[in-house]
Amino acid sequence: MSEKLLTDTALNVAEAFKNISAAAEKAGRDPSEVRLMAVTKTVSPDKINESIESGITLLGENRVQELLEKYESYDKRAEIHFIGSLQTNKVKYIVDRVTMIESVDSIKLAEEIEKRCSKIDKIMDILLEVNIADEESKSGFSVDEIIDASEKIKDFPHLRLRGLMTIGRFGAEIEETRQYFAKMRNLLVDIKSKNIDNIYINILSMGMSSDYELAVAEGATIVRIGRGLFGERKYKV
Numbered sequence: 001m002s003e004k005l006l007t008d009t010a011l012n013v014a015e016a017f018k019n020i021s022a023a024a025e026k027a028g029r030d031p032s033e034v035r036l037m038a039v040t041k042t043v044s045p046d047k048i049n050e051s052i053e054s055g056i057t058l059l060g061e062n063r064v065q066e067l068l069e070k071y072e073s074y075d076k077r078a079e080i081h082f083i084g085s086l087q088t089n090k091v092k093y094i095v096d097r098v099t100m101i102e103s104v105d106s107i108k109l110a111e112e113i114e115k116r117c118s119k120i121d122k123i124m125d126i127l128l129e130v131n132i133a134d135e136e137s138k139s140g141f142s143v144d145e146i147i148d149a150s151e152k153i154k155d156f157p158h159l160r161l162r163g164l165m166t167i168g169r170f171g172a173e174i175e176e177t178r179q180y181f182a183k184m185r186n187l188l189v190d191i192k193s194k195n196i197d198n199i200y201i202n203i204l205s206m207g208m209s210s211d212y213e214l215a216v217a218e219g220a221t222i223v224r225i226g227r228g229l230f231g232e233r234k235y236k237v
C-alpha cells in the first residue's frame with residue numbers, strides 16, 4: 001500500500017479535531033456540538049483548500065477585500081462566516097457570500113445588513129459581538145447592552161439572531177479567560193430567556209489557537225483557529 005504524505009495543514013487540522021473532542025468529552029459534552037472554524041486571514045487559498053480537504057467545513061473571514069480576492073479560489077464545500085470588523089459601506093459586498101455575520105457590533109450595522117439582505121431576499125444569521133473584558137480599544141456591545149440589542153434585532157425581518165461571539169482579552173491569564181467564557185455562557189442563557197422565539201439562539205463563538213480547549217470546556221459551539229492550523233501569519237507590509 002502506498003503511504004500518503006500528509007501536509008502540515010492536514011496534520012494540524014486532525015490534531016485540532018482530536019483536541020476539541022477530548023476537551024468536549026472531558027467536560028461531559030458531545031463533541032459534535034462544537035464546530036472548528038478555520039480562520040483564513042493572510043493564508044493562501046491553496047492551504048485553505050487543503051484544510052477543507054482535511055475536514056474543515058467552516059471558514060472565518062476578517063477582511064472584505066481579502067474575501068473578495070480569494071473567494072473564487074475557495075473549495076465551495078465549506079461555508080463562510082464573517083468575523084472581522086465590518087464597515088457599513090462594505091456590507092453589500094459580502095451578504096451573498098457568507099452564511100453568517102458573527103461580528104455585529106452595533107445596531108447601525110444590523111440596520112445595514114437588514115437593508116442589504118432584504119434586497120436579495122435573504123435571511124442572515126448573525127451573532128452579536130460582546131466586548132467581554134470591557135476594553136476601550138475593542139468593538140462590540142458591553143455586557144449591559146446585550147439584552148437591549150438582542151430585543152432590537154427582533155425588529156429586523158431579514159436577521160436571525162443565533163447567539164454571541166467574543167474575542168476575549170489578548171494576553172489575559174487562563175483564570176481570567178475562563179471567567180470571560182463563563183460570563184459569555186451565562187449571557188447566552190439570558191438572551192435566550194428574554195426571546196420567546198429563541199430556538200435558534202444556541203451559538204457561542206469563542207476560543208482561538210491559544211485557548212480553544214478552555215472555550216470548549218466552558219461551552220463554545222464554534223472555535224475560531226488560525227495560527228493553530230496554518231502556522232504564524234505573514235503580513236504583507
Ligand SMILES: *Cc1c(COP(=O)(O)O)cnc(C)c1O
Nearest residue numbers: 039083208209224225226227228
Ligand atoms: C485572527 C482571528 C482568530 C484566530 O486567531 P489565532 O490566534 O490565529 O487562532 C479568531 N477570531 C478572530 C476574530 C480573528 O481575527
